[in-house]
Amino acid sequence: MTYFRGISLLALSVALSVPLSGAAQAGDVNLYTSNSEDAVAQVLDALAEQAPDIKVNVIGGGSGSLLRRIDAEKSAPAADLFWSSGFSTLAGFSELFTDYATPEADSLLPALQAKDVPWTGTNTHVMVLMVNADVLDGKAPSTWEDLMDPAWEGKVTMADPANSSSAYAQLYGIYRLYGEEGVQRLADVVEVQGSTSGVYKAVAQGEYPVGMTMEYAAQRYVAGGQDEISLTYPTDGTFLSPEGMALIKDGPNPDDAKRVYDILLSHGLQQQLFELTFRRPSRGDLDESIAASGLPLMKDIKVIDVDQTDAGDAREHLLELWAAARG
16 A cells, blocks of 8 residues: 655655556556545545555645546556546546446435435535634624625635635525626625635634635634634525536556545545545434534535536536626
């Protein structure tokens, strides 16, 4: 087993410049992942225990750059498994993946089984408003519509939808709820960060009272003892951004990659990853762990249904609208 414990994903991304042979040795699995260092370490620990004969070579980086690399390598694939990115992003690279009917599928939430596409849901992000009470003047917004009031101009931040799948999910959701007018109103009030992490870090540090971000990211600050941080689930409905993983078409070691795939979806590892990261698991049998974390159960959150295929198809048009609205 090859470990990368104790180094950052920035260090992992250096491996992107190291060519991998498409002819991997038996027992080697080349895992391309956009997940955090602590999540990757948790997975490697689980694989060391459950599949000690598999050597996992981890290549880390942003989901977009990794998918583009897989595309560039498609004549001689080096990757075996990609973990993970939003469904709407994966849709743009579907020809790179191969179908796999994992035996864990029946334990997953129906929307994350993704039966008609060549990937499987690993987790889902819930979009929230992250609030820092220490720099909040007055009452926090309780809806997306509240947030678009001109009074919030310069006081709320989000990531760039062109570069962040979660920010795109937020933008598409607001477009679904409030149309082009909502896109313009949002553009008029928000300040945009260059990365997804820039949003929750800025709110946690008191640079903004409110940020549009993912539930898990905000909850990690709450769990870490920052009492001034809270999560608001907009009452006009919020949006989900499911993520998935996929086997690479003609990858060098598909049999062992399938074993890793199944372990990533197993009850034990999904529970461990949730308890570590607060990313909602794709399995439907972990409500007890979710409730124990202090997060609401999904049935208690008003969710706006979003067709991920439609979201992907609308991406180019909506980003053009956004760019025009931002001026």
